[in-house]
Amino acid sequence: MNLIFLGSPGAGKGSLAEKAVKELNLAHISTGSIFRSAIAEGSPLGQKVQAIISAGKLVDDETTIDLVRERLSQEDAKKGYILDGFPRTIFQAENMKAFSRVDKVIDLEIPDSLVLERLANRMVCRKCGHNFHMIRNKPKQDGICDLCGGEVFHREDDEETAIKQRLEVYRARTAPLIEYYRKKGMLAVVDASPTIDKVMENFMAVIGR
Ligand code: ADP
Numbered sequence: 001m002n003l004i005f006l007g008s009p010g011a012g013k014g015s016l017a018e019k020a021v022k023e024l025n026l027a028h029i030s031t032g033s034i035f036r037s038a039i040a041e042g043s044p045l046g047q048k049v050q051a052i053i054s055a056g057k058l059v060d061d062e063t064t065i066d067l068v069r070e071r072l073s074q075e076d077a078k079k080g081y082i083l084d085g086f087p088r089t090i091f092q093a094e095n096m097k098a099f100s101r102v103d104k105v106i107d108l109e110i111p112d113s114l115v116l117e118r119l120a121n122r123m124v125c126r127k128c129g130h131n132f133h134m135i136r137n138k139p140k141q142d143g144i145c146d147l148c149g150g151e152v153f154h155r156e157d158d159e160e161t162a163i164k165q166r167l168e169v170y171r172a173r174t175a176p177l178i179e180y181y182r183k184k185g186m187l188a189v190v191d192a193s194p195t196i197d198k199v200m201e202n203f204m205a206v207i208g209r
């Protein structure tokens, strides 16, 4: 099963994908995490995208499409995948058709008021990408990931100016994908405002599990 997760920043695509891939034995492919790892390594890709990402803008389509095409050609993606953060533009969606077949698109719906609160309080593990919330879901030990012991940090693009920029970019460039996939009969909507366990339950229901 090949799935795409759509939804605004802070909808919880990453957290749900982390749970869902375990349950369904799929590969979790997050373009944001791949870019953040590249930045942490200081690789040529990381150097190229660092300023763009911290400003809350989109990496160019060509770079992103090449990256996903390569990632999907790896062995573990053959068992099926959840794409979290791709496609983010109609152009990316159109190009993707040449190298992969998608079964279903899950749109995680959430009001903007919740988004701001979630992102402003979000902390992310540098090593495994697990998300924490500074108030509701703190790491047991300050600054250290419960799952892997990695360093937990506040993303630069989770500062207010970058959050606003990302929401604007989402509305202008990514939200049109909802209609795009709805017209193709591929879309399923999941309410992303309740707790992660409840969202997981609703997600499993819409994919028929
Ligand atoms: P979120 O969903 O919380 O906004 P992600 O971790 O998915 O964050 O992405 C972080 C950043 O990585 C984006 O703001 C963007 O700069 C870049 N990025 C991720 N995926 C894409 C994509 N498909 N196309 C262009 N840029 C992307």
Ligand code: ZN
Residues within 6 Å of the ligand: 125, 126, 127, 128, 129, 130, 145, 146, 147, 148, 149, 150
């Ligand atoms: Zn971790």
